[in-house]
Amino acid sequence: MRFAKLRWPRSLGARLLATYVAGIFVCILVIVVVSAAALLLRGDTWNEGISTHARLIGRQLQFDATGRPIGLNESELPTWLYSGMGKETSVRVLDAAGNVVMPAGQGALALHKQGKGFEPRDHAFDSAEDGLEVRVVTHRVDHAGQRWYVQVAVSQRLIELMDRSVGLPALGHGILVACLASVLVFAVAMHFTLGRMLRPLRAASESAARITPRTLDARLSVQGLPSEMLPLIEAFNRALDRLQSGYIAQQDFLAAAAHELKTPLSLIRGQVELGGDSDAAFDRDALIRDVDQMARHVSQLLHLAEATELCNYEIRRVGAAALLDEVGDYIGRLAVRREVHLDLRVAPDAVCWQADRGALFTLLKNLLENAIQHSPSHGVVRLTADARRISVCDEGPGIPARDLPMIFDRFWRGAGRRDEGAGLGLAICQEIALAHGWRLTAHAASPGTEFVLALAPEK
Numbered sequence: 301m302r303f304a305k306l307r308w309p310r311s312l313g314a315r316l317l318a319t320y321v322a323g324i325f326v327c328i329l330v331i332v333v334v335s336a337a338a339l340l341l342r343g344d345t346w347n348e349g350i351s352t353h354a355r356l357i358g359r360q361l362q363f364d365a366t367g368r369p370i371g372l373n374e375s376e377l378p379t380w381l382y383s384g385m386g387k388e389t390s391v392r393v394l395d396a397a398g399n400v401v402m403p404a405g406q407g408a409l410a411l412h413k414q415g416k417g418f419e420p421r422d423h424a425f426d427s428a429e430d431g432l433e434v435r436v437v438t439h440r441v442d443h444a445g446q447r448w449y450v451q452v453a454v455s456q457r458l459i460e461l462m463d464r465s466v467g468l469p470a471l472g473h474g475i476l477v478a479c480l481a482s483v484l485v486f487a488v489a490m491h492f493t494l495g496r497m498l499r500p501l502r503a504a505s506e507s508a509a510r511i512t513p514r515t516l517d518a519r520l521s522v523q524g525l526p527s528e529m530l531p532l533i534e535a536f537n538r539a540l541d542r543l544q545s546g547y548i549a550q551q552d553f554l555a556a557a558a559h560e561l562k563t564p565l566s567l568i569r570g571q572v573e574l575g576g577d578s579d580a581a582f583d584r585d586a587l588i589r590d591v592d593q594m595a596r597h598v599s600q601l602l603h604l605a606e607a608t609e610l611c612n613y614e615i616r617r618v619g620a621a622a623l624l625d626e627v628g629d630y631i632g633r634l635a636v637r638r639e640v641h642l643d644l645r646v647a648p649d650a651v652c653w654q655a656d657r658g659a660l661f662t663l664l665k666n667l668l669e670n671a672i673q674h675s676p677s678h679g680v681v682r683l684t685a686d687a688r689r690i691s692v693c694d695e696g697p698g699i700p701a702r703d704l705p706m707i708f709d710r711f712w713r714g715a716g717r718r719d720e721g722a723g724l725g726l727a728i729c730q731e732i733a734l735a736h737g738w739r740l741t742a743h744a745a746s747p748g749t750e751f752v753l754a755l756a757p758e759k
Contacts, residue, residue: 388457
């Protein structure tokens with residue numbers, strides 16, 4: 301026979317409720333165990349109770365001028381408690397030799413264990429008096445340099461009667477009251493604890509439900525949340541940060557695409573409209589240049605969109621020498637056309653970088669292309685690389701100091717720029733560097749400008 305597997309509830313409230321219920325049953329179990337232990341040890345309990353009465357009698361003894369016990373202080377301890385019970389209870393006061401001095405003249409003898417004599421010490425024992433089994437406790441009292449002993453005896457049948465008529469019912473009622481009190485306390489505690497604990501969570505849920513694409517800058521408050529829920533809310537806020545960043549990047553991409561494609565498309569449309577039906581009116585070379593420029597803009601916009609999305613990166617070990625050879629082969633045609641010499645140098649040891657190979661290829665290509673476009677004829681573009689940094693330096697006129705903070709901005713173009721790019725090449729380089737945790741900077745060299753890519757140390 302197969303049994304259904306017990307599943308822990310998914311609701312936090314249900315789990316806390318189950319925990320509280322389990323706690324109630326544990327408390328009840330503890331109460332029952334303690335009560336059972338009390339039943340097993342009830343003999344010791346009676347002994348302690350009788351001993352307490354013996355000590356109380358010892359404190360309430362009254363003595364005559366010679367220091368001999370003569371009675372009890374009835375205002376504090378009434379004698380009817382013992383005399384009125386007949387043979388069921390009795391009190392004796394003995395001297396050091398075990399002779400009864402109270403009650404005097406009644407022929408009472410000291411109580412002792414069967415087969416033994418009087419033992420002058422504090423202890424509890426069972427004995428017999430007038431054929432009646434009794435529980436006896438002896439208590440020592442010192443007064444005015446003399447020693448006396450108080451003996452209190454209670455019949456076993458009275459003890460059993462009290463157990464059945466008072467002790468056991470009281471114990472049962474006590475267990476019932478304790479269980480009901482435990483249930484009530486746990487129910488009240490559960491109600492207020494759950495309400496207080498879940499209130500911030502409900503508020504966070506309502507705040508999350510109000511977040512829309514127009515309010516992506518809103519964040520969930522962590523005030524008042526239990527410490528166990530803080531990581532969840534903080535992770536959700538970080539996810540909102542990434543979502544907002546991606547949304548902004550998407551909006552920027554759309555705006556950039558519309559901006560950059562509008563002009564070349566307008567030019568192409570104007571030439572087509574002016575050309576009419578005459579093929580001679582078309583400037584085919586101009587159309588081809590406009591189409592090429594538009595294709596370049598589209599390509600750079602796509603590269604920029606890919607560079608801003610971290611999910612597009614696949615980080616692995618990249619060999620420096622092989623990658624630089626590949627970049628040099630690709631960019632070499634532009635260098636020849638511009639009559640610029642490329643000087644690519646890598647450290648002699650086998651240098652490897654942790655990077656996305658395609659993204660790093662694009663970064664180096666853009667830096668070298670930018671340097672070639674700003675170098676004079678017969679100038680030299682130098683690239684040096686080691687395990688920690690890559691440097692690209694040209695021999696062009698350089699970038700004015702006032703323009704250096706803006707060169708990595710999207711669509712920024714310097715006043716003396718010679719190419720027809722969209723101003724996205726360096727912005728793409730910066731996005732790739734940030735995605736890898738690198739730092740790309742530019743500063744004036746002598747001559748030209750030097751770009752330095754500081755690579756993060758390998759973890």
